[in-house]
Amino acid sequence: MAPLISIKSSDEKLEIVNQLLLPHKTEFIEINSVEDAHDAIKTMKLTSPKKIRGAPAIASLAALSLSQHVRRSLAASPPPAFLESRDALKTHIDGILAFLFTARPTAVNLGAATKRLGKTLDAGIAAGKDPRTIAQELIAEGNAVADEDVGRNKEMAKWAGEWLLQRVREQAPGTPAGDLNVLTVCNTGSLATSGYGTALGMITYLHETGKLQKAYYTQTTPYHQGSRLTALELQTLKIPSVMICDTMVGSLFQHHNIHAVVVGADRIARNGDTANKIGTYNAAVLAARHKIPFIVVAPISTVDLDVADGSQIPIEQRPALEACLVRGILYPNEGKSEQVQVMITPSGLEGVYNPSFDVTPAELITAIVTEKGVAVKAEGATTFDLTPIV
Numbered sequence: 271m272a273p274l275i276s277i278k279s280s281d282e283k284l285e286i287v288n289q290l291l292l293p294h295k296t297e298f299i300e301i302n303s304v305e306d307a308h309d310a311i312k313t314m315k316l317t318s319p320k321k322i323r324g325a326p327a328i329a330s331l332a333a334l335s336l337s338q339h340v341r342r343s344l345a346a347s348p349p350p351a352f353l354e355s356r357d358a359l360k361t362h363i364d365g366i367l368a369f370l371f372t373a374r375p376t377a378v379n380l381g382a383a384t385k386r387l388g389k390t391l392d393a394g395i396a397a398g399k400d401p402r403t404i405a406q407e408l409i410a411e412g413n414a415v416a417d418e419d420v421g422r423n424k425e426m427a428k429w430a431g432e433w434l435l436q437r438v439r440e441q442a443p444g445t446p447a448g449d450l451n452v453l454t455v456c457n458t459g460s461l462a463t464s465g466y467g468t469a470l471g472m473i474t475y476l477h478e479t480g481k482l483q484k485a486y487y488t489q490t491t492p493y494h495q496g497s498r499l500t501a502l503e504l505q506t507l508k509i510p511s512v513m514i515c516d517t518m519v520g521s522l523f524q525h526h527n528i529h530a531v532v533v534g535a536d537r538i539a540r541n542g543d544t545a546n547k548i549g550t551y552n553a554a555v556l557a558a559r560h561k562i563p564f565i566v567v568a569p570i571s572t573v574d575l576d577v578a579d580g581s582q583i584p585i586e587q588r589p590a591l592e593a594c595l596v597r598g599i600l601y602p603n604e605g606k607s608e609q610v611q612v613m614i615t616p617s618g619l620e621g622v623y624n625p626s627f628d629v630t631p632a633e634l635i636t637a638i639v640t641e642k643g644v645a646v647k648a649e650g651a652t653t654f655d656l657t658p659i660v
């Protein structure tokens with residue numbers, strides 16, 4: 271079966287997979303404006319099918335929606351006023367980029383993409399180019415943000431996989447090839463990126479090279495990115511896998527031979543502190559207790575050198591309701607499926623804590639892997655120097 275995809279883009283159409291119907295049904299929804307893209311990134315509404323998640327996929331959709339907007343504007347008759355002068359173009363595009371930037375706070379890839387497009391705009395203006403030429407450059411740059419993702423994911427997946435193999439060879443030389451067991455959190459595969467994935471990319475690489483025995487993944491409550499999306503991706507790729515509840519990580523480490531925990535990231539601070547899906551920190555604490563290497567795999571655009579440490583990373587708080595509901599499909603009759611949401615708390619529950627992400631301190635992270643290579647801490651250090659890989 272072909273790998274799953276989160277975004278389909280052509281000159282005619284921009285579409286995202288309706289992640290709320292996954293894993294039961296694959297259906298694409300059109301994104302027709304930057305407002306649609308903003309809504310899809312921001313709302314994650316239980317009732318809204320327009321929803322995209324995963325740091326690189328969020329950045330790709332934002333960039334592609336700008337490309338779509340500019341492409342349609344160039345083809346419009348009469349052309350919109352903002353294409354008539356460089357000043358008008360700058361005001362218009364800066365406004366859109368600022369709007370897209372506000373869609374979700376924690377994943378820095380979105381900011382990296384909007385900054386990159388802003389640079390293309392400013393360079394064209396500074397060079398005194400015609401507004402239509404700058405518009406064409408913006409389309410190309412927006413497409414490049416999404417296109418580059420797959421290639422770099424394959425690179426970081428290989429770096430991470432080879433690093434782990436080397437480490438296992440050194441520290442547990444008796445481990446037979448093909449015997450690696452790895453735990454991951456959340457969903458970091460094709461559905462969270464433009465393809466292949468970051469942490470799930472490493473798992474895929476180990477499987478493709480015959481080194482993986484099993485991938486374990488947490489359900490990742492309350493949004494269930496693990497049980498809905500990672501489960502489907504691993505099944506589609508025919509990677510042997512086992513789902514665990516979020517509360518079972520400690521038990522897994524006590525009773526099974528796990529060679530690594532591998533996760534993605536939404537933002538990596540200058541010192542290596544890493545924000546990722548809620549529950550990542552729990553897994554890191556337990557991994558340290560069990561001396562299991564903890565690996566972060568993410569593109570360079572996830573490293574935010576402007577942020578000194580994890581305390582400065584903004585953490586998105588999700589609506590209380592998201593933690594009070596589970597969503598799924600009822601199969602009342604064969605061939606018929608009905609989406610349902612079930613309340614699992616007393617209604618009107620006050621006091622729900624629902625941060626979308628947590629921060630794993632650098633001290634608990636063994637390696638940070640980007641498309642440029644692997645960073646580890648210097649002997650005795652508790653933080654990373656990420657400059658060589660940024």
Ligand code: MRU
Binds near residue numbers: 326459468469546548
């Ligand atoms: O709230 P989400 O589903 O967007 O959170 C996603 C994660 O935390 C991922 O681990 C991260 O974005 C990396 S995706 C390659």
